[in-house]
Amino acid sequence: MTSSDAPAVAVVVAAGSGSRLGAAVPKALVELDGVTLVRRAVDALTDAGIDEIVVTIPEGLAGEFAVALAGADGRVASVVGGATRQDSVRLGLAALTAPADAIVLVHDAARSLVPADTVRGVVAAVRDGADCVIPVIPVVDSVRRVTGPGNEVVDRADLRAVQTPQAARLRVLRDAHDLVARDGVDVTDDATVCEYAGLSVTLVPGHRDALKITEPIDLVLARAILEQRRQS
């Protein structure tokens, strides 16, 4: 198998607690119209042709996640995640069985409604030779930077909000995550991991539907998106 026909695989990070959402269960087990966020995220990736998925889960909840993922298409395995998203990604990457030149996507379970076209766009850009690919959307608010006691405007035309899935070749992303872990660098996404390792980051169009369900209001919006999909 060559890099041009290498498989596309994924880590779905779902080991967070969802403290800002404040639900009775970890966020990935919260249901949207009767289907958990983690299952929706996994299904979104398999719909886009992803071959193997490792889901990072919180400790002690293997049974609950097995129920949530039962009957999912394709090869789906789970592994206990770490204390931070970054730790969870590294553990998920280590658990993948795909070849080193596979294209690997890292996706937030919290971005459950990512459209298949966005996923395909990310995969295609890596296949076309990009080191690391991330979906982004324009920023719609005016933005100010706090500068100690003062503040100043930031030109939003230069800004993009970053989504997932973020992708690279498996060997490249494993090496980059090992490097940031060894150097004790804290980051919030995989593009920053790649950049730290000297790789370039390519932007592709994201989608508003791939919002990160973070606070209770985001569930209201997510339900509205599902309703809109049902009607179209």
Ligand SMILES: Nc1ccn([C@@H]2O[C@H](COP(=O)(O)OP(=O)(O)OP(=O)(O)O)[C@@H](O)[C@H]2O)c(=O)n1
């Ligand atoms: N130790 C962690 C922390 C986060 N995540 C995952 O990373 C994604 C993005 O994190 P976020 O949405 O911020 O989730 P939480 O960390 O759970 O949210 P909060 O900060 O509100 O607790 C989520 O799918 C979450 O499950 C993870 O796998 N392991």
Ligand SMILES: C[C@](O)(CO)[C@H](O)COP(=O)(O)O
């Ligand atoms: C990866 C991410 O979703 C890109 O926007 C984001 O950085 C995750 O951040 P969080 O601190 O886990 O909410």
